[in-house]
Amino acid sequence: MTIADADGQGQGGGVAQAWAALGGASGLAGRVRYRGAGDLGEGPLPVAELARSTVGACALAAGELAAVRAGGGPDDVAPVVVDEGAVATAFVSERHLRVEGRAPVNFAPLSxxxxxxxxxxxxxxxxxxxxxxxxxxxxxxxxxxxxxxxxxxxxxxxxxxxxxxxxxxxxxxxxxEYGEPQPLVEPVRVSGARGRPLGPAPAGRPAAGVRVLDLTRVIAGPVATRTLGLLGADVLRVDSPRLPEADDAYADTGFGKRSARLDLALAGDRAVFEGLLAEADVVVSGYRPGALERYGLGAAELLERWPGLVVAELCAWGWREVGPWAGRRGFxxxxxxxxxxAAACAAPGGGGVPGVLPAQALDHGTGYLVAAGVLRGLAEGGGRGLRFSLAGTGSWLVRGLAGAGTGTAGRCGQGAYSAGPWLREVDSGYGVLRYAASPLGEWGRGPSRWGTDEAVWLPRG
Known part of the structure; x- marks a missing residue:
């Protein structure tokens, strides 16, 4: 992994690569500093560098938005400090979760x-x-x-x-063998319109007053939106009542947001949803390509109707038409x-048994990149669409980061370190939760139960 030096400044170019892919001003990546130590294990791929770089880019984007809302520009972005231990803990947040003392089952017997x-x-x-x-x-x-x-x-x-x-x-x-190269971030449209003007934000809450419509599931998208909620946004997740969510999954990723259920095939629910869209500043979607277009909710359609939006779309396999994978579901x-x-992480001498990364790093890393992209879109005034994918983050991991020589030879595996300083307990709709704190701050309260909130925005301010 990339190691922080004595004064906390990171060595290596991961955060600079991520920041450039997000369209950030050159030179700002040097304002990200790291402290402490975390351990995501040793392996052939630089997972720890991916983790610290995506969190660093997200923290930097939050700082940029705060500076813009205060009337400043790139020169006014304050230095950002990221704790390595907090990053390592957050990237395996689902493993640290306890629901009333019970450990969740993260993979079913047939997975x-x-x-x-x-x-x-x-x-x-x-x-x-x-x-x-x-x-x-x-x-x-x-x-x-x-x-x-x-x-x-x-x-x-x-x-x-x-x-x-x-x-x-x-x-x-x-x-x-590694799959076809994919972009880390893909801008799909810039409308030329500006979103709702954003005034100064409270300290530590650069997204305060921003309304985020969350159309995501499982890990990557919900990590993005729980991060935006932590930074002050009013995040409302909307799901179909015909697609139930696992309680444990939502207990981990439901922080910083509210959750409602609407069936877009029903006229009344669609009318409610249209009302939410009309007052939203951001839409984040996490369905496979084509799934939302049939409802008129692709980035192009949304920006045609509401040109000041920031729209972030993410999927598993990428947005390019590559063989049989185009439009497929994935995790x-x-x-x-x-x-x-998985083949690259196979155990030496283990008979070719595939291995895994020491974290679901494609999910978590993409989540922080999506949040960073949204924050940058808001800082630039809105009116733009961005696309992300797990395969794009994987491509960066095996080419961009690994090409920089940040990996360590050997089997992928979970290293040993103490996560205790970054574990918290809170009451929630699921009872008492033990959870991993965000490396960007504190949520302050636990999630409600999935699908039990009203489909309305909170008052701005």
Whole structure:
């Protein structure tokens, strides 16, 4: 990893690379400083550098927005200090979560690596509908690891992948080589219009008064929006009542926001949603390409109707039409498998068994990049669309960061360090939560229960 020197200034170019990709003014990346020590393990890929760089870029974007709202410019951005231990803890926040003392189950029994006839397959079956689709697609006699292992073992990996995807499930053949290069950030449209004027913000809350409509699920998008909420934004997450969320997932990522359910296929709910859009400053979406366009909610459509918005879209596999992956669902673990990262993390002498990064770093890193992109968009006056993807962050990890020589040879794995100073407890809609603090500040209160808030904005101010 990149090490902080004695006075806390980071060495290496990860944050500069991320800041440049976000369109930030050259030279500002040098104002990010790091202190303390964190440990995300040693491995062939620079995961710790990805973590500290994405958080550093997000903190810098928050500082830039604060300076702009105070009437200043790039020269007025204050130096930013990021704690390495807080970053390491936040990047595995789901592992530190305790709900009334209970540890969550982060991966279901049918989620994992399975040996196929000619390689390996990674499945994701954490949601009941994905598990049911996996069982159905492969004709399993029972929803057990033994039945799944036997079914996969008799087929080529790509055949399993295609059968399961065709049946509505999630499975990816483990790739031995890195995937096609993808951009870290892709600007898709600048409307030329300015958003609502933003006056000075309270200290530590540069996004105060900003309304963020959150159309994201699972980790990357919710990490972005919980970060914006921490920085003062009024974040309202909206989900379909036909897509239930896992309580443990929302207990971890529901900080800094409220949550409501609306069915956009119903006229009354769509009218409520249109009212929310009309008063929003930011829309963050996390569905696969094409999923929201059928509702007229793609970036181009949104900016046509509300040209002052900042729209951030993220997906798993990237926005370029690359083979069979265009428009497919995906999660961090699947992108690691399909992009060649899992193979790179295989244990030496372990018979080729794929490995994993020491954190779901594609999710968390992309989340901080999305938040940074939104903050930069607000600092620039609004009226722009940005795209992000887990594959884009993976491409940066294996090419941009690894090419800078920040990796350490050896197996990917979780290092040992004390997370205690960055763990907190709070009451919530789920009871008492132990959770990982954000490296950018404190939320102050726990999340409500998913889908139980009113679909209304809070008063500005």
């Amino acid at each position: 994992g690596f399975w040996r196929a006839a000619d390689g390996w397959v990674r499945t994701h079956a954490n949601y009941p509908h994905h598990e049911a689709a996996l069982v159905r697609a492969l004709g399993l006699p029972s929803a057990t690891p033994e039945a799944l292992g036997a079914a996969v073992a008799g087929r080529p990996a790509v055949e399993v992948q295609e059968l399961v995807y065709a049946g509505g499930g999630l499975a990816v053949a483990v790739a031995e 961090d673990s699947l992108v690691q498998a399909g992009y060649g990262i």
